Every structure is written in structure tokens, then in C-alpha cells.
Amino acid sequence: MIRVVLPAHLRVIAKVSGEVELEVVGTPSPASVIDALEARFPALLGTIRDPLTQQRRKFVRFYACEEDLSLESIDVALPEPVQRGREPFYVIGAMAGG
Amino acid sequence: MSDVRVLVGTRKGAFVLRADGARKNWDVSGPFFGGWEIFHVKGSPVDPNRIFASQSTSWFGQLIQRSDDGGLTWEPVGNQFLYDGVPGTHQWYDGTPHPWEFARVWHLEPSLSDPDTVLAGVEDAALFRSTDGGQSWSELSGLRGHDTGSAWQPGAGGMCLHTIIVSPHDPRRIFVAISSAGAFRSDDEGATWKPINRGLHSEGLPDEDAEVGHCVHRIAMNPSNPDVLYMQKHWDVMRSTDAGDSWTEVSGNLPSDFGFAIDVHAHEPETVYVVPITSDSEHFPPEGKLRVYRSRTGGDEWEPLTKGLPQDHCYVDVLRDAMAVDTLEDCGVYFGTTGGQVYASANSGDSWEPIVRDLPAVLSVEVQTLV
Numbered sequence: 001m002i003r004v005v006l007p008a009h010l011r012v013i014a015k016v017s018g019e020v021e022l023e024v025v026g027t028p029s030p031a032s033v034i035d036a037l038e039a040r041f042p043a044l045l046g047t048i049r050d051p052l053t054q055q056r057r058k059f060v061r062f063y064a065c066e067e068d069l070s071l072e073s074i075d076v077a078l079p080e081p082v083q084r085g086r087e088p089f090y091v092i093g094a095m096a097g098g
Numbered sequence: 099m100s101d102v103r104v105l106v107g108t109r110k111g112a113f114v115l116r117a118d119g120a121r122k123n124w125d126v127s128g129p130f131f132g133g134w135e136i137f138h139v140k141g142s143p144v145d146p147n148r149i150f151a152s153q154s155t156s157w158f159g160q161l162i163q164r165s166d167d168g169g170l171t172w173e174p175v176g177n178q179f180l181y182d183g184v185p186g187t188h189q190w191y192d193g194t195p196h197p198w199e200f201a202r203v204w205h206l207e208p209s210l211s212d213p214d215t216v217l218a219g220v221e222d223a224a225l226f227r228s229t230d231g232g233q234s235w236s237e238l239s240g241l242r243g244h245d246t247g248s249a250w251q252p253g254a255g256g257m258c259l260h261t262i263i264v265s266p267h268d269p270r271r272i273f274v275a276i277s278s279a280g281a282f283r284s285d286d287e288g289a290t291w292k293p294i295n296r297g298l299h300s301e302g303l304p305d306e307d308a309e310v311g312h313c314v315h316r317i318a319m320n321p322s323n324p325d326v327l328y329m330q331k332h333w334d335v336m337r338s339t340d341a342g343d344s345w346t347e348v349s350g351n352l353p354s355d356f357g358f359a360i361d362v363h364a365h366e367p368e369t370v371y372v373v374p375i376t377s378d379s380e381h382f383p384p385e386g387k388l389r390v391y392r393s394r395t396g397g398d399e400w401e402p403l404t405k406g407l408p409q410d411h412c413y414v415d416v417l418r419d420a421m422a423v424d425t426l427e428d429c430g431v432y433f434g435t436t437g438g439q440v441y442a443s444a445n446s447g448d449s450w451e452p453i454v455r456d457l458p459a460v461l462s463v464e465v466q467t468l469v
Binding site: 009047059 | 133155157158160177178
């Protein structure tokens with residue numbers, strides 16, 4: 001079971017209020033977690049990854065276990081505590097604005 | 099008595115304003131999709147309870163929302179706007195080739211005859227159509243594939259397709275406008291297109307009368323007279339009497355012929371409204387006076403409409419999709435400002451009152467007249 005924390009805007013779109021728990025086939029990676037997320041919440045299609053390139057949108061970041069995974073390959077295995085459900089995988093909207 | 103429902107898109111959400119035909123007491127609901135940019139909200143003429151909204155942010159991209167109950171509840175529909183085939187390139191600001199990249203939906207135009215069909219004008223400029231209520235989208239790629247497409251360049255706001263008008267007399271005839279490629283017309287439901295920019299004159303172009311490259315800000319039509327079009331260009335207010343084949347300047351005595359919004363009275367095809375803006379470097383009204391100008395002669399002769407509008411220290415803008423008219427007997431005119439006001443006139447512009455004063459910057463205003 002993978003725990004995912006979504007930013008507020010995407011929780012509204014997905015109509016969830018807290019963490020999302022997902023079953024992911026194989027070794028979880030950012031890509032496979034987002035695949036599972038989009039399968040369960042089709043309204044999130046294209047909001048985290050560009051629909052054409054399937055790459056992380058530029059103002060979205062991925063964090064886990066106090067590390068920024070955003071610049072890693074989107075297919076890299078997530079840290080073991082995330083794989084075991086002890087720590088969540090965070091999808092973050094980059095801070096910007098004024 | 100009929101009701102009116104005003105659909106407002108803003109920088110931080112959508113709002114629905116409703117009143118009876120007197121248009122005095124307004125019920126304001128929203129924000130819907132708070133925090134998101136809502137470029138456009140428009141209802142189906144066939145089924146007014148069906149409303150489409152374009153929702154986007156730089157963070158999470160584009161969503162399309164649909165309501166089937168007049169804006170009370172909304173559900174996301176399809177948001178995959180994929181260009182047909184290999185997109186190719188258009189010109190970038192510096193004249194170099196730049197790949198076509200989808201950014202957002204600027205304008206949604208529901209069909210005049212089918213509640214499941216809707217057109218979407220997007221940035222980078224292209225036209226998409228859905229025939230399943232917004233669930234899936236296909237590009238009408240004959241527009242972008244026009245011979246001139248590789249030479250189109252963006253305006254300062256991006257290369258947006260912002261105007262879509264389907265002729266009420268011939269559904270095969272579609273007009274679109276793109277900043278800053280110009281105006282185009284299809285007579286075969288969007289399969290093929292021709293530029294309709296003859297008579298436009300744009301200083302700053304190497305060829306000031308070029309076939310394409312003009313920064314058309316908005317086109318408007320009265321449905322009873324579909325061959326007569328009015329255009330607010332970057333500079334110049336223009337009129338065509340031959341469905342865009344040729345244009346004549348009708349700026350006349352306007353204090354500035356720069357502006358964005360333009361619309362036509364619902365029952366008087368020769369009565370036109372614009373909001374003059376000082377210049378392309380000063381996006382606020384001349385002299386700090388917010389004035390709608392009305393022509394009852396199809397242009398050239400304009401009168402300022404000021405009653406109820408701020409005439410001191412007003413430095414807001416009125417954007418291209420932020421003016422609309424209702425179809426009640428005494429035509430209502432509405433516009434929104436970047437200062438968050440939505441003004442309404444229930445008497446064809448003779449006097450104005452703010453419906454709301456403090457919304458986020460208004461991007462679009464549409465009106466539904468509900469029987």
C-alpha cells in the first residue's frame with residue numbers, strides 16, 4: 001500500500017480530503033504511483049504529468065522521506081519506507097507568487 | 099418573466115450571477131474552482147443548464163469542467179488536447195521556429211444545435227471539437243495546417259485562439275480569430291480555412307497589409323445579420339459587411355481605438371459597444387474614465403456611456419472575452435474589469451450598475467437569457 005499526499009487543489013479535483021492509499025503493481029516509482037493515481041481518479045489525468053511527454057509538470061515536485069525526488073528519473077524506485085507504507089509520497093505544488 | 103444568468107471567469111475562480119428580468123437584485127454564487135484561472139465559462143444555447151468552463155493553472159495544467167444543472171454542481175470532463183499528427187512549428191517572438199505547445203483553453207463555444215458538441219480555442223493557436231459533451235477532443239487541424247501556419251507569431255499574451263463564432267444561418271461557416279495571426283473563416287465546418295484580413299492595416303508589420311500577422315483582439319456578430327462582423331483589433335475598430343472578405347475602419351471619433359472587448363446589441367445589428375483603452379503600453383481607460391462607447395450606426399459615430407461608471411482615477415482593463423449582451427426586450431449589456439467589477443446595464447448601455455465590485459480580475463463574461 002502506497003500512501004500519497006496530494007496538494008490542496010488536486011485533493012479538490014479528486015474529491016478526497018486526506019491521504020490517498022493506492023495499490024501499485026511492481027516496484028513503486030513516481031511513474032507507477034501516478035499511473036495508479038490516474039486510474040483511480042481520472043480527473044487527475046494531465047495535472048501532475050504533461051499528457052504529451054508524460055514528464056513531471058514543471059511546477060510540480062515529488063518529495064519522500066525528506067528528500068526531493070523531483071530531478072530523479074520518474075521511473076526510479078521509491079525509497080523503501082514509502083514502498084512499505086511507513087512514509088507517504090508527496091506531490092507538491094511549487095511555491096510561487098506574491 | 100425571463101431570468102438572466104451571468105457566467106464570470108476570473109483569475110481565481112468562476113462566479114455565477116443570477117437575477118430576474120428586472121436585473122436589479124442579484125444572487126451571487128461562487129467561487130467555483132477557487133484559486134484556478136477560469137478563462138471562459140459558457141452555456142449551451144440548446145440546453146442552458148449545460149455549461150462548460152475552462153479551468154487551468156501553471157501548476158496543474160488544463161481541466162474542462164461541465165455542469166448539467168445550471169452551474170450548481172460541476173464534474174471534470176476530458177482535458178486531453180493533443181495536436182493532430184506531428185505539430186510542426188510556428189514562429190517565436192524572435193522569428194525562429196518554435197514547436198506548437200498546448201498551454202490552455204481560452205474560449206469554449208457550445209454548438210447552436212447540439213448540446214454535446216462544443217468547440218475549444220486554445221493556445222498555441224488551434225481549434226478543437228468535442229461531440230461527446232467534452233469527454234474527448236479532436237483537433238480541426240486544417241486551421242493550423244493552413245499554408246500560413248508556420249509563419250504565425252504569438253502576441254504578448256501568447257498565441258491564442260480567442261474568438262469562435264458559428265454562423266446561426268449556416269453551421270458550416272465558422273469564424274475564428276488568433277492573436278496575432280488574424281481572422282480566419284471556414285465554410286466547410288472547419289475542414290479548410292481562409293484568412294479574412296483584407297483591409298486590416300497594422301503598423302509594426304513589415305508588410306502593414308499582410309495576409310496574416312494582425313493582432314485581432316475580438317470579433318462580434320449580431321445573429322440576425324451574420325455577414326456583418328465587427329472587430330476590435332489591437333489598434334482600430336473594423337467592420338465587414340461581407341463575412342470578413344474585406345474590412346473597413348470605423349474607429350471614427352473614439353478617444354482611442356485600442357481595446358479588447360467588442361459586442362453587438364441583441365436586437366439592433368448596427369448598435370455596437372467597445373471600451374476604449376489608452377494604448378498597447380497603457381492598458382487602462384483614457385483619462386482614468388471608464389467609458390463604454392456605443393455606436394448606433396455600425397461604427398464611425400460613437401457616444402460615450404458613463405452613467406454609473408467611475409469617471410475619476412479608474413485604471414482597470416476590460417479584456418477581450420469580458421463583454422456580453424442578453425436577449426431581453428430591453429437589451430442588457432455586461433462587462434467585467436481587471437479590478438474585479440462586473441457592470442450591468444439593463445437599458446442598452448444608457449446607465450450602469452455594478453453587480454459585484456471585488457471579484458478577482460475578470461477574464462470573461464457570458465450571459466444566458468433563461469425563459
